[in-house]
């Protein structure tokens with residue numbers, strides 16, 4: 228019998244995380260999310276957006292955004308209770324530019340569900356301000372290309388980004404300018420400084436636009452978060468100057484980085500390169516053989532050795 232859609236329930240988080248890991252090698256190009264994006268969406272993006280920009284940064288608003296993320300997701304399940312597909316969002320905030328984007332996580336045996344999954348996304352995720360939905364399609368993803376065409380999506384020629392990769396062989400030792408040191412959240416767990424460097428690195432000077440304390444603590448509760456994989460560079464005056472989190476997928480020997488950033492006042496000093504080299508050395512020590520970067524800052528990653536291996540393009544539909 229055809230798998231049926233049901234609402235997402237709390238316990239699905241780990242089951243879907245495992246599905247992403249177990250089916251990763253079945254797809255070339257890798258069309259499903261990696262563990263970093265799955266962990267990050269639920270444990271960081273949702274709680275962060277829930278209270279983003281508010282002076283009070285209420286925990287209740289963050290919890291409401293997590294609930295909204297959970298409520299919007301759709302799960303397809305087989306008669307035997309196996310997950311056959313998932314449709315999810317990344318930005319559960321109607322004011323975010325990414326609201327209206329549909330993400331499909333597939334099981335290789337149930338690719339025929341793609342059109343049903345798109346239909347669900349079109350019905351549930353349309354941006355009320357534009358009346359549109361969007362989906363990112365990777366070049367070479369023949370089945371999704373066919374499905375979006377069948378459902379009347381149109382390619383947005385101006386919306387594309389590269390997927391980059393680096394094979395992990397010899398990684399240079401990170402070199403820091405004098406007065407900086409590399410630490411992790413296992414060495415020094417100052418959540419307030421850590422959320423400040425996150426906000427500053429993404430060009431938000433205003434504290435109300437930094438992740439709330441609750442959002443950062445929620446990120447630290449993500450199943451694949453490890454404090455020793457949450458790296459930062461500290462200046463000798465105590466300021467955190469750059470940051471990077473590693474998410475290690477042991478099953479596939481893949482090290483993901485999400486996010487990477489340098490405080491605007493400390494850019495072009497080699498700190499971004501240094502923290503990425505540190506992350507690459509750490510992930511290689513864990514067993515990683517490769518690191519993908521889907522939609523990062525392409526010129527930066529290219530400058531430090533990543534190669535462009537695929538292109539993602541956005542498609543849209545008026546619904």
Ligand SMILES: CC(C)(COP(=O)(O)OP(=O)(O)OC[C@H]1O[C@@H](n2cnc3c(N)ncnc32)[C@H](O)[C@@H]1OP(=O)(O)O)[C@@H](O)C(=O)NCCC(=O)NCCS
Nearest residue numbers: 428487488489494495496497498499500523524526527530
């Ligand atoms: C991208 C970013 C991390 C770079 O940090 P940084 O500390 O200034 O980088 P570095 O000084 O180590 O630069 C390393 C190399 O990248 C190059 N580079 C850095 N930023 C660049 C840019 N915007 N365009 C082109 N090249 C860039 C540098 O020229 C340098 O190359 P070189 O050694 O050949 O001269 C920083 O600009 C940033 O935090 N941006 C906002 C957040 C972001 O986009 N993060 C990445 C996606 S998750």
